[in-house]
Amino acid sequence: xxxxVVVGMSGGVDSSVAAxxxxxxxxxxxxxxxxxxxxxxxxxDGGCCGLSAAEDAREVADRLGIPHYVMNFREVFEExxxxxxxxxxxxxxxxxxxxxxxxxxxxxALLKKSMALGADYIATGHYANVERLAxxxxxxxxxxxxxxxxxxxxxxxxxxxxxxxxxxxxxxxKSEVRQIAAEIGLEVADKPDSQDICFVxxxxxxxxxxxxxxxSSEPGNxxxxxxxxxxxxxxxxxxxxxxxxxxxxxxxxxLFVKELRPQTNEVVLGTAEExxxxxxxxxxxxxxxxxPMKVGDEMDVxxxxxxxxxxxxxxxxxxxxxxxxxxxxxxVRAITPGQTIALYDGDLVVGGGKxxxxxx
Numbered sequence: 160x161x162x163x164v165v166v167g168m169s170g171g172v173d174s175s176v177a178a179x180x181x182x183x184x185x186x187x188x189x190x191x192x193x194x195x196x197x198x199x200x201x202x203x204d205g206g207c208c209g210l211s212a213a214e215d216a217r218e219v220a221d222r223l224g225i226p227h228y229v230m231n232f233r234e235v236f237e238e239x240x241x242x243x244x245x246x247x248x249x250x251x252x253x254x255x256x257x258x259x260x261x262x263x264x265x266x267x268a269l270l271k272k273s274m275a276l277g278a279d280y281i282a283t284g285h286y287a288n289v290e291r292l293a294x295x296x297x298x299x300x301x302x303x304x305x306x307x308x309x310x311x312x313x314x315x316x317x318x319x320x321x322x323x324x325x326x327x328x329x330x331x332x333k334s335e336v337r338q339i340a341a342e343i344g345l346e347v348a349d350k351p352d353s354q355d356i357c358f359v360x361x362x363x364x365x366x367x368x369x370x371x372x373x374x375s376s377e378p379g380n381x382x383x384x385x386x387x388x389x390x391x392x393x394x395x396x397x398x399x400x401x402x403x404x405x406x407x408x409x410x411x412x413x414l415f416v417k418e419l420r421p422q423t424n425e426v427v428l429g430t431a432e433e434x435x436x437x438x439x440x441x442x443x444x445x446x447x448x449x450x451p452m453k454v455g456d457e458m459d460v461x462x463x464x465x466x467x468x469x470x471x472x473x474x475x476x477x478x479x480x481x482x483x484x485x486x487x488x489x490x491v492r493a494i495t496p497g498q499t500i501a502l503y504d505g506d507l508v509v510g511g512g513k514x515x516x517x518x519x
Contacts, residue, residue, distance in 0.1 A: 161187040164280040164325055165273040167265055168192050168227065170215030172347045173284030173328055176336045179223055179343060180327040181282055189278070190220040190227040193269060195236035196358070215347055222345060232268055239263040241358060245368050251419035252497030253399040255312075256356055262315035270320060280325045285309045288329035289321055290507075297321035298447040301506040304332040311466050314501040314511025315445050365396045379424035381408055384417065384433070392426045395419055401434050401493025435490035439464070441483045441500050441512035448507045452477040460509050462487070463501045464494055470503050483512055 166178040168190040182188045192213045213229050220227030240260050247254035265283065273281050286302035287310045297318050302308040316324070328336055340348035359367045369375055376394020383389055390408045392398065397405070402416040406428070417429035446452065456477050461470035462485060473487040485500065496516060502509040 161185060162279045163187040163189065163277060164282050165189050165191050165269070165276070165278045166282045167269060167284075168216035168219065169284070169353075170212035170219070170347065170350075171284065171352065172337055172340050172345070172350055173286070174216070175219040175223075175284070175345055175347050176331075176339050177282055177284040177327045178219070178225060179339065179345075181325065182223060182225060184327070186280075186325075188223075188225045190216060190223075190225050191269070191273070192216045192227070192229050193236075193264065194229050194231045195233055195240075195264065215350070219345055219347060222343075230269070230272065232264055235268050236260070236264055241371070244356075244358075245371055247497050248364065248368055248396045249372075251395050251421040253495045254497050255499045257312045258315055258499045261313055266316050266320040266324070270323060274323070280323050282325040282327060284328055285313060285326050286329060286333075287313055287326050289324050289326050291322075292448060292507075296448060296450070299508040300329075301503075301508075303330045307333050310503075310508050311463050311499065311501045311511075314447070314499065314508055315443075316447070317445060318447075321447070365394065368396050377424060379426065381406075381428050382425050384427060384429060389414075389428060395421060395424065395426065398426055400495040434493050436487075436494040437490045438484065438486040439494045439500070439514050440478075440516040441485060442481050442515045443513040444481050444483055444510060445512065446510035448504060448509050452483075454479055458509070460502045460504055462503070464491060464514065465498055470501075475502065 164181055164186045166174060166181065166188055168174045168178060170192065178188055178190055194213070217227050240256050240263065243259055244254045244256045270281050286304050286307040288300040288302065289297065290300045291297050298321070299310045299313055301310050337348050365376060376396045378391055378393055381389040381392050398416050398419060400416055400418070403413060406414060408414060413431060414428040415431060415434045416426060417433050418427035420427065454477050457474060459474050462473050463470045471487050471489065471491050473485050475483055475485045478484050494514060496514050498514050499511055500514055501511045
């Protein structure tokens with residue numbers, strides 16, 4: 160019997176070609192679009208999550224000759240992703256909703272529902288490769304398309320989830336994926352990539368949070384590292400570590416957000432050099448290529464502290480259960496509490512976690 164795979168189809172070129180390649184490999188392919196876009200925003204274009212996504216995915220499925228369904232995940236998405244996003248910003252941390260969506264929605268809710276329907280695997284159009292090592296552990300290997308590699312946003316996947324995952328475009332470049340789509344006549348071949356968080360319009364995070372909560376962010380003081388007042392800010396949700404634009408303050412030299420202090424409602428500003436740090440602490444740990452570390456274990460790896468960050472050499476040490484200390488060989492820019500840290504050994508994902516504190 161053919162192995163059955165449920166492909167998460169966003170209506171974009173990547174997931175569309177993923178479905179095609181799996182069908183060509185002989186899988187019994189079922190396309191599923193996750194309905195997570197809030198009801199009050201149904202008239203808007205939600206990128207990979209809006210109404211147009213389901214329509215495009217359905218057209219692709221018809222072209223490929225595979226069944227297509229829309230599954231409602233609105234409630235769990237609001238609970239696990241949107242509320243998390245709002246609360247992190249309100250607590251002066253910078254969230255990573257795409258990572259949480261992957262671990263809690265695509266590879267939890269969707270995987271469970273797919274398994275209940277008799278599927279053997281789920282698949283997506285992510286630029287990454289699933290690999291089983293000689294040790295028996297499942298991990299991810301970086302994509303052949305370096306500039307599109309998405310292992311960073313997938314570093315929270317556990318062993319069970321990886322064992323039931325297929326990522327068929329991991330060894331293709333973006334141009335190759337678009338060429339395949341064009342060759343088989345898919346209208347989404349030239350569809351632009353989604354660039355923003357799906358439930359936030361125009362990058363206006365603060366506006367979304369204020370509308371969602373019905374509360375305005377409280378203005379406070381800009382201060383320097385010594386506590387000297389430099390001016391007034393618009394509210395903590397408007398800022399993140401390393402930010403320069405939109406500060407609305409004049410000085411004789413460029414200023415950047417160095418720290419957010421929710422206890423005093425202060426935004427600490429500093430020079431470009433002052434936003435570099437050499438160490439951090441991470442929690443919510445997940446290990447892939449290696450078994451979970453034991454307290455006292457150390458390892459030399461490279462680490463990414465944001466999606467566009469180039470992985471930097473560092474040494475990690477488990478100081479206590481679910482608490483990892485990471486010291487970089489050279490200071491890195493804008494270590495940000497709330498963000499994801501992904502750990503690598505060459506092209507393999509060692510694991511990941513959540514930055515809970517930084518040390519300068």
